[in-house]
Amino acid sequence: MRGLAAPLVKLIVFAVVTILATGLLAATIANLGGGGGTKFNAIFSDVTSLNEGDEVRIAGVRVGQVEKIAIHDDREAEVQFTVSERDWLPASTTATIRFRNLVGQRYIALEQGEGQQGMKMSGGDTIPMERTKPAVNLTTLFDGFRPLFQTLSADDVNKLSYQIIQVFQGESGTITELVKNTASLTNTVADKDRVIGAVINNLNDVLATVNQRDDQLDSLIVNTQQLVTGLANERGTVGSAVTSLAGLTDATADLLEPTRPSIQESITSLNTLATTLNRNSDTVNSVLQTLPVKLEKLGRAASYGSWFQFYLCGVDIVAGPGTAPQLNLPTGLPTVNQPIYTNSAKRCTQDGLQELQTR
Template sequence: MRGMAAPLIKLALFMAITIAATGVLAISIANTNLSSTNSYSARFSDATLLLPGDDVRIAGVRVGQVEEVAIADRNQAEVKFSVAADRKLPESVMAQIKFRNLVGQRYISLTQGAGYDPNSVLDPGESIPLERTRPALDLTELFNGFKPLFQALSPDDVNKLSYEIITVLQGEGGTVENLLAHTASLTTTIADKDAVIGEVITNLNGVLGTVNSRGEQLSQLIVQMQQLVSGLAEDREPIGDAIEAIGGLATTTTGLLQEAREPLKQDIAALGTLTKNLNDNEKTVEHFIQFMPTKLSTLTRTVSYGSWFNFFLCEGSGEVSVPGLISHPINITPLPATQERCTS
């Protein structure tokens, strides 16, 4: 039994420490205040994203938490919150919803209002009226105003500058110098691009000047272009018919070429043969071309009396055969050429 007691004691101590640590961690995560607290409420015109469990702070120190957020009088928000019992709120206390970080978490900041009297305190259960509360900043409207600036910054610089803008405008101070430093850095970056921007503006001015000096011609060009487009619109049907006819012509031409392809191929091949023959008989062709005018002149004179040719026989020879009468053809001896025209 004594041997088993030591391990049991160690296990019990381990479980107790673990449970205690877990409880502390749970309380820390739940942001739960176990000390005595007093409850208050406040009216806000807008309590967007303010949730139960969010901090209630005085001068940046957490003194309580939001308990409940509900609608009151249809267009107002009533926020119930608790504050440590040892922390007394002045009757002139003011409440403002502020941004805890850029993720969107909020908290309520309590400050002393006008007419502060240390002897006058706000009793537990009382409410802070609407005129002494302020909602959170409208980040959408705020950041839209800084949109041109953010486009020139890196994401990290945007996050830093955004947070600093929020803290400055919420009156937390101490970051104006950093804000100006980032703004100065942006201004320097833009100044470095001054030459490029100036050159672009100069070139743009040159283009605009040229367009301006050609205003009349540009106007005429636009008018003529409008007339051309109008004319094309009016003649769209004839143009369409012409395009269709051109398409038909292209189709017909294609068919014609397909039918004529083989004969054309044969003609080209025959033309090669003709060219070769002419080349082989170059002297004969040259002689024919050289004496062709004289021959044509002579032939023209022979047909000057009518549609016939006159011939004078100077010499002749041949053979005559009579089937059935003469078994062998009779040779005719050459006739002598005795006339002067035949010998000249």
């Protein structure tokens, strides 16, 4: 038990501190405070986003909170609020709804207005609408700054927006800062004038080129429209063609699949042939240059009489070097690498060939 006492005490202390901190945080967020104090009323033309429990401030110091919001004369709003630690307000007091932050929370700011001094408002009195001001309409305000906001970063927009709200709410000490930031932002935009100018110049060049070729552009648009219209009118034929193309692709795949090994060997042999031709390019060039001359001379000689006699001694189909073990060839062809015809005449033998050469 002694070993558990110290951790248990620490756990209890931690739990109590956590509960108190959570409660304090919840009370702060919910604007919970003492409901005591003197009650006053104020008439506003618009209390959008003002809620019960929002703060009431004098010179920036919280002195109370909003207790109740109700409709007054069917087109106005009556706000009931409390002020603690005092039971009166100056008779010239004005009430203004201001932004507490950019999230949209509001508070009521009480200020001493112009008028007869020394007069007091007692509990339950009402500040008339002539001495109240609603919150600034952010939608109308920020729409005017939209072109500027489009060129700024998110942090700059938030900072500038908050300062604009403070200025339009009449808070002092922010106009100078707003002017400084606006000047800095406009200078930043001005620093990019070269880039902007280059973009505009390039855009002008593009537009000038398009303007010079407006006839071709019109023709392109018309032809494209005609093409699309033709394809739409023949969509049935196009669909059938796509289907037939799919069938052709499948048939081609079935045809090429069994001959793939042979094609691979042919590609390899073609590489060998290309290498050999490249290595003997001088000889090939010489043959190509002299062959037409020789063929021309042979043609001239043959034109005078029957100087040439051709005869068939044998036919054989040879694949590759003559030792290909297996080839995927269409059916009905003779056996590869074996003679399919041999002439038994003497002139087709080695002795007969030598005899013809000696004549």
